[in-house]
Amino acid sequence: MSHEFLYALLGVGLFTLGLYALIVHAHLLRKILAINVMGSGVFLVLVALGGRTPGAPPDPVPHAMVITGIVVAISATALALALMLWVHAKTGRARLPEERLE
Amino acid sequence: MGASLANTPWGVLVILLPLAGALVCFLWPRRSVPLGLVTALGVVACVAGLGWQVAEQGVQRYAVGGWGAPLGIDLYADGLSLLMLMMTALVGLGISVYSSGYFDRKTATVFWSLWLFLWAALNALFLSADIFNLYVTLELMGLAAVALVALAGGADALIAAMRYLLVSLLGSLFYLLGVALLYHSVGSVDIAILAQQVEPLPAVWAAVGLMSAGLLLKTALFPLHFWLPPAHASAPAPVSALLSALVVKASFYILLRLWLEIFSPGDAAVGQLLGLLGASAVLWGGIQALRQTRLKLLIAYSTVAQLGYLFLAFPLGTSVAWKGALYLLFSHALAKAAMFMSAGNILRCCGHDRIADLDRVARRLPLTLTAFTLAGISSMGLPPSGGFTGKWMLLDAALYSGQWWWALTLILGGLLAAAYVFKVVGYAFTPAEVTHEVSRVPARMEWTALVLALAAVLLGLFTPWPLALLDIGLPFGGGYAG
Numbered sequence A: 001m002s003h004e005f006l007y008a009l010l011g012v013g014l015f016t017l018g019l020y021a022l023i024v025h026a027h028l029l030r031k032i033l034a035i036n037v038m039g040s041g042v043f044l045v046l047v048a049l050g051g052r053t054p055g056a057p058p059d060p061v062p063h064a065m066v067i068t069g070i071v072v073a074i075s076a077t078a079l080a081l082a083l084m085l086w087v088h089a090k091t092g093r094a095r096l097p098e099e100r101l102e
Numbered sequence B: 001m002g003a004s005l006a007n008t009p010w011g012v013l014v015i016l017l018p019l020a021g022a023l024v025c026f027l028w029p030r031r032s033v034p035l036g037l038v039t040a041l042g043v044v045a046c047v048a049g050l051g052w053q054v055a056e057q058g059v060q061r062y063a064v065g066g067w068g069a070p071l072g073i074d075l076y077a078d079g080l081s082l083l084m085l086m087m088t089a090l091v092g093l094g095i096s097v098y099s100s101g102y103f104d105r106k107t108a109t110v111f112w113s114l115w116l117f118l119w120a121a122l123n124a125l126f127l128s129a130d131i132f133n134l135y136v137t138l139e140l141m142g143l144a145a146v147a148l149v150a151l152a153g154g155a156d157a158l159i160a161a162m163r164y165l166l167v168s169l170l171g172s173l174f175y176l177l178g179v180a181l182l183y184h185s186v187g188s189v190d191i192a193i194l195a196q197q198v199e200p201l202p203a204v205w206a207a208v209g210l211m212s213a214g215l216l217l218k219t220a221l222f223p224l225h226f227w228l229p230p231a232h233a234s235a236p237a238p239v240s241a242l243l244s245a246l247v248v249k250a251s252f253y254i255l256l257r258l259w260l261e262i263f264s265p266g267d268a269a270v271g272q273l274l275g276l277l278g279a280s281a282v283l284w285g286g287i288q289a290l291r292q293t294r295l296k297l298l299i300a301y302s303t304v305a306q307l308g309y310l311f312l313a314f315p316l317g318t319s320v321a322w323k324g325a326l327y328l329l330f331s332h333a334l335a336k337a338a339m340f341m342s343a344g345n346i347l348r349c350c351g352h353d354r355i356a357d358l359d360r361v362a363r364r365l366p367l368t369l370t371a372f373t374l375a376g377i378s379s380m381g382l383p384p385s386g387g388f389t390g391k392w393m394l395l396d397a398a399l400y401s402g403q404w405w406w407a408l409t410l411i412l413g414g415l416l417a418a419a420y421v422f423k424v425v426g427y428a429f430t431p432a433e434v435t436h437e438v439s440r441v442p443a444r445m446e447w448t449a450l451v452l453a454l455a456a457v458l459l460g461l462f463t464p465w466p467l468a469l470l471d472i473g474l475p476f477g478g479g480y481a482g
Helices: A003-024 A028-050 A060-091 B002-007 B010-027 B029-057 B079-102 B105-127 B131-150 B155-186 B191-197 B202-219 B228-234 B237-262 B268-291 B295-311 B319-350 B366-380 B386-400 B404-429 B443-461 B464-470
Strands: B060-063 B074-077
Touching: A003 A028, A003 B155, A028 A060, A028 B155, A060 B131, A060 B155, B002 B029, B010 B029, B010 B060, B010 B074, B010 B105, B029 B060, B029 B079, B029 B105, B074 B079, B074 B105, B079 B105, B079 B237, B079 B319, B079 B443, B079 B464, B105 B131, B105 B237, B131 B155, B131 B202, B131 B237, B155 B191, B155 B202, B155 B228, B191 B237, B202 B237, B228 B237, B228 B295, B237 B295, B237 B319, B268 B295, B268 B404, B295 B319, B295 B386, B295 B404, B319 B366, B319 B386, B319 B443, B319 B464, B366 B386, B366 B404, B366 B443, B386 B404, B386 B443
Parallel strands: none
Antiparallel strands: B060 B074
């Protein structure tokens, strides 16, 4: 098994771990962190699969995508944190209320 | 003059203009309303220019910065992109006029830059020629949309915005993981190149699953619709209108592009599954809408139902079905924007949107109620509305392919829509037990709702032109025609 593939699997593992944490944890900060872990997983997959041909220099396009992705992730995290603080200021809790079952 | 107009890169201007407008509104908040309105008119003019260009010269492709695909970013405009751009321009202009009367001075400064950012993101999304650029525009759109929901400021709106943000990011990450796998298997993100070179490998199927799941979550297809009603109902009225009319359509558009051009859906089971989810959405959304006691929630559930219709085209898969679904999408955008605007007017006038306590709205806001009813006619799918044309085409496609059960869904969905629209109209005519103070609604807010609702109804009378538009450079006639 090539180690690029191993890294890609690790990325998928991080994605799954993040997804699990996003669903299980109620606190918004944990949810935001979980989303970030998922994002890092995706970026790891992108970078790892950039080394597709053994011996050749890695493909630069996925790296450019990851940089763009990081910019997006930072903005999203900033917005999420600001919203979390605002929710906390209004409701006194940094978590979403239980959903009404319909 | 004619030559220079024909050579103007309208497609690039359609993105740059709202982007520049958003920045100017942000930097000069005191003048944001006139600046925003001028930008909106400019964008409409650019979309018209692009439309003329596409109609005259056919499909347009721009290599931004002179770097073509596969390395650079290409913009691509065909009939489908153009239809979506025109829908956005039409509804966007309406929302701009409506908002200039709706927001107070302080909120308006924030609203305009966010709304123009959202508009730029939508236009960029509809013109993107590669799947990674689609991801970026999807995120830009999502972030602007979340911020707009939070604009209402109350605890409900903030919680809805937070949930919306988490859902939106989750959907985007699924999509991005799919992009990574697809890039790995094909070595390109350009839709045209992918369409030629994609092979049924396991990695491609995984990518299909991930991207579709992410986009279905963002399109709020039943049973992934849980986030939509609170987010759309608790936002300020013009924001609800643009979320329901435009934002959910963007992820559907990506889904359509992917399925039509890249993954030719030879697999009937997937189509049937999407159709089944769509049919469940139509019925569940309709029943839930009927059960709501608040007007805005009723309209939001009606969006869930109407989105379901769009997925009925997947199991049918013929050119007629696709065009019918797109026609429904267009008329729903107009009608739903008009409905949310009417709800905003009622909320402004009465101070609440409890359906049972609506007190003689028919006499107080006759224009608004007319707008709501006309929009309702399009949602029910009665002739001559655009909703009727769309449903008729889907019905035709369903019967032609012998899958009559989808036709049954269309009819039941129409009946449910009639029930919830008349429920509101009925209460609007009668005096309520609880009387309350009424406040004045600016005339432009009433007229905008009416004009959009009229457009939704009249859309049914101008069927040939948009349908001819869809044939420009488009995949419906290709391998997937039935």
